[in-house]
Structure formats: structure tokens, C-alpha cells
Amino acid sequence: MKKQIGGFRYLAILVIVIALALSWATPxxxxxxxxxxxxxxxxxxxxxxxxxxxxxxxxxxxxxxSTGNNYFTIxxxxxxxxxxxxxxxxxxxxxxxxTYGAPAADTGQLKVSSANGGVGGSSGVGxxxxxxxxxxxxxxxxxxNVSTATSPKWEMQLDxxxxxxxxxxxxxxxxxTAVLQS
Numbered sequence: 785m786k787k788q789i790g791g792f793r794y795l796a797i798l799v800i801v802i803a804l805a806l807s808w809a810t811p812x813x814x815x816x817x818x819x820x821x822x823x824x825x826x827x828x829x830x831x832x833x834x835x836x837x838x839x840x841x842x843x844x845x846x847x848x849x850s851t852g853n854n855y856f857t858i859x860x861x862x863x864x865x866x867x868x869x870x871x872x873x874x875x876x877x878x879x880x881x882x883t884y885g886a887p888a889a890d891t892g893q894l895k896v897s898s899a900n901g902g903v904g905g906s907s908g909v910g911x912x913x914x915x916x917x918x919x920x921x922x923x924x925x926x927x928x929n930v931s932t933a934t935s936p937k938w939e940m941q942l943d944x945x946x947x948x949x950x951x952x953x954x955x956x957x958x959x960x961t962a963v964l965q966s
Contacts, residue, residue: 825863826863827863827864827964828861828862828863828864829862829863829864829866829962829963829964830860830861830862830962831858831859831860831861831862831866831868831960831962832858832859832861833856833857833858833859833960834856834857834859835855835856838851838855838856838940840942843942843944844944845944845945845946845947845948846887846944846945846946846947847944848912848941848942848943848944849941849942849944850910850912850939850940850941850942851939851940851941852939853909853910853937853939854899854909854937854938854939855937855938855939855940856937856938856939856940857935857936857937858927858935858936858937858938858960859935860930860932860934860935860936860962862930862932862962863932864932864964864965865929865930865931865932865964865965866929866930866962866963866964866965867905867925867927867928867929867930867962867963867964867965867966868925868926868927868930868936868960868961868962869923869924869925869926869960869961869963870896870914870916870923870924870926870958870959870960870961871916871917871918871919871920871922871923871924871958871959871961872884872894872916872917872918872919872956872957872958872959873919873920873957873958873959874955874956874957875918875956876892876954876955876956877954877955877956878952878953878954878955879950879952880949880950880952881954882945882954884918884956885918886943887943887944887945887946888945888946889945889946889947889948889949890945890947890948890949890950891945891946892942892943892944892945892954893915893916893942893943894915894916894940894941894942894943894956894958895912895913895914895915895916895940895941895943896912896914896916896924896926896938896939896940896941896958897909897910897911897912897913897914897926897938897939898926898927898936898937898938898939899936899937900927900930900934900936900937900938901926901927901928902927902928902929902930903928903929904925904928905925905926905927905928906926906927906938909937909939910939912939912940912941914926916958920959920961923961926938926960928965929965930962930965940958
């Protein structure tokens, strides 16, 4: 009987070893692959402005004429926070053109302000605290750190010349530039 138990013992051990060996070779059930979705949003900067003009009307020498608060809206469709700067891109034009600069005879300038000034930008609605300069190299920061969900409003003031030597209509172009917030 001892031989049978010993043989049975060896047989049982052999069956267990074979079962374990086969269980390692048996394929696992379940997911063997997994997908990962990657989403990327490009750093995109885009603005537009409305209305795109302002007719100041007939003005008197040495007066300040303004659009009124929140006259313009910059539609911001950027995907990143931006800074918006302004400059006069086309000097006064018309028959016998004015000069652009601090008010003097036939010399006028433009000022702007915005509630969305932020640090370093305009100090608030109706303050007209940012005097625009002529030329892109001297752009003035008006709206600092504008978030992607914000479309700033702004306003403009014309500081009329101290005197006029002609009555021809004058116009100037103001350009806004948006850059990645610094």
C-alpha cells in the first residue's frame, strides 16, 4: 500500500505541475490593447473690432471730442491670453493735412482708454489715459492680459488742434495689434 500511496503522490504532484505549466501558457482573457486620445489646441491669436470707424463730426479748435464710453468692442477669438496695443498707422490725411502730435496749430492727437487695461494698460473707462503715437514701433499697451473669454470694450478721444488754417476734413488710421500675453 505504501507503494501505491507513493506512486499516487508522485502522480498527484505531476498533475499539479502540468496544470500549473498549462495555466501559464493559457492566454489571459480581457483587453489586450488600449487607445489614448490626444487633443491639442493651437496657440492662435485673432481679434477684430467693431465698429471699424468713428466720425467725430465738426469740431471746434482746442476741444476734446470723444466717442463715449465703451464705443468699440474688440472681438477676441484667441486661444491664449493676449496683450493689445494701439498706434496711429496712417497719419492725418486730407487736403492740407494736419500733423499728428500734441495739440497745436493744425496738429491733433488721439487718446484711448479701456476697462480691460490690466497691469500696465489703461486705467479705466473714460480716462483717455493712453495717448497714441504715430508708427508701429511705438505702439501703446491698452489692454493687458486679456483672457480667451474676454472681448474688451474701449473708447477714443480726439484732442483737436489749437487752431485751423483750412477747413478740409481729416482722417487718421488707428491699428490694434494682439500678441501673446507677456
